């Protein structure tokens with residue numbers, strides 16, 4: 171039996187009187203693509219912070235389990251929620267991507283350096299950043315910086331990949347390229363993917379299961395099991411209509427039940 175690389179058991183997270191979730195049991199399997207959805211403040215980023223060891227649970231446990239024989243540490247990749255980098259940041263894009271290689275050892279000899287350079291060039295090319303990766307990252311657009319962050323997370327060959335709104339500020343072509351890259355990683359290397367997003371449509375064809383968080387409650391299941399009018403109305407405790415159109419999901423809430431009217435909307439530009 172394969173061991174789940176992400177194991178969450180009986181997890182509660184509470185801040186003061188506010189419960190983000192309680193009784194969360196979740197195993198993310200090798201190669202599984204889990205979308206984490208929910209309105210602003212529902213605790214999506216907090217879940218990733220728990221998995222990164224940056225946030226303690228109020229109760230329960232989380233475990234990350236690697237599958238490399240004889241290795242104690244699980245390799246975790248993280249694409250943080252986008253914040254513009256300081257304009258004065260003079261670090262080159264290739265150096266930023268290379269930070270993702272820390273922990274890999276090829277020695278300091280010429281062969282090791284050559285291998286390092288080769289890998290960085292491959293990762294930069296995989297996100298189409300060749301034309302700007304040699305320049306200072308502080309001068310790049312938000313989307314260009316984001317593509318370098320994706321390259322940095324993937325170059326470390328993660329066993330678990332935590333993505334916090336990785337498509338934000340990317341144009342449609344790059345949204346598709348980055349989604350495909352993440353999907354390929356899980357197919358080729360069995361990486362477990364946790365993908366926080368407000369917009370499920372760009373990744374809908376990849377998603378195996380959805381974790382949907384609302385006001386301290388959650389549902390876990392396939393997109394069809396969770397993204398339907400009955401389940402989301404229960405979660406939001408209000409009438410919510412979920413309409414499937416042309417392979418995409420459109421969510422509409424009555425009386426402002428949703429704080430995310432724009433979420434999951436039908437984007438005419440995506441074929």
Ligand SMILES: Nc1ncnc2c1ncn2[C@@H]1O[C@H](COP(=O)(O)OP(=O)(O)OP(=O)(O)O)[C@@H](O)[C@H]1O
Pocket residue numbers: 185190208209210211212213214215216217
């Ligand atoms: N350390 C903390 N102490 C107190 N409150 C916190 C702390 N960390 C997060 N919160 C609160 O928990 C809630 C959930 O935050 P989180 O960033 O996880 O939400 P989110 O679902 O990722 O939201 P968004 O969609 O806006 O990014 C927020 O109301 C936030 O203010």
